[in-house]
Amino acid sequence: MLFRRSKQKKINKHQQMEEEKSPLSSDLNKNIEKIRLLYEDCSDVVFRSFLIGGKVKAQLIYIDGLSNMEELDTSVLSPLMKKMEEKRSSLSSWMEEKLSVAKITEVNTVEECIEHTLMGNPILLVEQESKGLALGLAQWEKRAVEEPASEAVVKGPREGFVETISINMALIRRRLKSPQLKTKSMKIGRRSQTQVAIVYMKGLTDETLLEEVNNRLQRIDIDGVLESQYIEELIEDYPSSPFPQILSTERPDACAASLLEGKVVILVEGTPFAMIAPTTLLSLLQSSEDYYQRFVLSTAIRWLRYLYFGLSLLLPSLYVAVLSFHQEMVPTKLIMSMAASRENVPFPAIVEALIMEVTFEALREAGVRLPKQIGSAVSIVGALVIGQAAIQAGIVSPPMVMVVALTGIASFTIPRYNLGATLRLLRFPMMILAGTLGILGIMLGLLIILTHLCTLRSFGVPYLSPAAPWNKREMKDFLVRAPWWKLSTRPHLTGDFNPYRQGPNQKPNPRKGGE
Incomplete structure (x- = not known):
């Protein structure tokens, strides 16, 4: 006592x-x-x-x-x-x-x-x-600037953020050499006293947005902030939603591009991931490389990405629904071949799909957590061995293995990991709905997801903009990636009061013949 x-x-x-x-x-x-x-x-x-x-x-x-x-x-x-x-004015002046x-x-x-x-x-x-x-003699071990592992590009800068906020800020300033690039620093965390910086372009960022971001950060009262996800969950509009409402990136060029659109970047000490707000579903499906290649090629890749975005969510569900309820939708020869391949499989299609999806997700997580030298080998060899063994044992059918593999490939085309993880999570309830109600269940699930997406906001910006609400002016960077001479205006909801980002008549005008 x-x-x-x-x-x-x-x-x-x-x-x-x-x-x-x-x-x-x-x-x-x-x-x-x-x-x-x-x-x-x-x-x-x-x-x-x-x-x-x-x-x-x-x-x-x-x-x-x-x-x-x-x-x-x-x-x-x-x-x-x-x-x-012996002769000195004062101790302080002598020390200076x-x-x-x-x-x-x-x-x-x-x-x-x-x-x-x-x-x-x-x-x-x-x-x-x-x-x-x-x-001012602070010095500690720090990681060198390297290429970001989670956002690799074929063409574009190879620099990525590190865990030191001063270096990250310098990487942004190297790209935006303007005194209008402003930062507001604060300490968050009772015990950790983590430095957090709000970065914005004065004259481009809406003052209302800036004030809202600052107020949400000031309200945080927590023992410690060890990663940007701590702050992301505490400032987003709908924390219970599986969809990310703040874009996380390791790329300084992506942050610079967002700042020029009037958005706000939040840097956190101790993490290489910066947060960009507000964000939309369209932003999560875009890659920095879309703007570093010719617009025709970027548009084609963007369409391919949208296609595989839908496949990564719906392909296993469609397979289960067709096999369970809608065999008439498949050509006769194909359905007979699929039926022959499933002759020795003791499980219904929904159980078969769940087994394979859970196994594939486990292999993917094992590949991520294991050391790099053996992680990729384990994930690839493990998938091949387990898939072949499951087919020979009669647990799953070859078409199901192909569907799950194609779904996994489709999920890798999504440029943002957190959005891909959301689709991986939603895939399971969609398969259950498809196994119980068929195509009707898939439509019901899509209606629920679409309704939820229509209600989401990211710092007041509609999550599905510019599709909902419809904005014709923004369509030039939605379904297609228009050439730069057409992208003359900033996004409507973040840069409307300073809309123009380039001068008029930027379209090339080559001389004809020998003129």
Whole structure:
């Protein structure tokens, strides 16, 4: 009981110090005692005592592994520990002359000292000074800029975001060299204090949209934010919907293109995925590469993507419905061949489809979770071996294996992983409806999904725009990808107050003959 009481007193003391703002004192020992109490049992926090000019007591506080030790020695400790000149105006002016650090910030409270040390900036405290200095010497291990694994392209930039927000912001600024590119930073997470940045183009982004994004982020009250998905679920309009309402991307060029359309980009420290809002179903089906190839080829690929989008959702359901209820829809020779192949299969078509789909999803997840060297081999060889063994054992029929394989290939054509995962989830209730009601069940399922999509909004923008509500002007980037000289206006719902993104008469006008 005594141990519990002492522990509770210590917890209450910590909580009280966290809640109250403690200004720094001119007594160096008191300041160090307060900071040591907060960093109790933190072996990686270093308290380095030394004398400035051999006369004035000072304390350097930093976290091992977060600060640049070499610069700390050469730019701070070495010059400050040298003998102080006899004639000097003040300690602060002398320190300004000696410290060769680019960024120095004054701190006035214990909480500010804690915040800066956790960011990797060492704190310098001096005797008889009621303020400290935060030295911009943060340095930690970071990943190099590489090609994004989840959004590979044949033609286009090969740079992808990393887990450091400052590098991600620099990658965007390299593409948009304009002072109108603005950022608003904030900290989210009681314990994690994760840095989050709102990026937008002033003059292109609607102020109402910007204010709504800012308000939703400010309302978040959570212990920690470790990935952008934490924030995505807390700010989207319909969190119970399986459809993603915020676009996640690893590509700086995709963020730059969205900013030029008047959208808002949200960057989160610790993750390579940026969030783009608002988004639509059309945006989730578009790829950056659509705009890096000739418009005729991009249009053809886009049509192919729309076709396989429907197949990835409906192909197993159509197969089950036809075999169970609508055999007359299939040519006689084909239905007889399918019936012969299913002669030794003991299960109805719906059970057969569910078995194969669950097995295929398990193989896909195994391929993702296993190390890269063996993941692809396991998923491919496993699918071949299990499929062939299931056919020989009479558990499934060859047409069903072909349907499931084609469905898997169709799902890989969807450029956004989270949208593909949504279709994988909806495929199962669609198969159950097809196995119980046939084509009528498929139509019922499609009607429910379409009704749900019509009700969705992403920061007030209809999810099915420009198809619903219909906008003729936006059709040039919906069913087709029009040439750039026709894409003269921004999307209506995000850039209507600054609609034109290029000058008039951009269409090439080649000279005829020898003129």
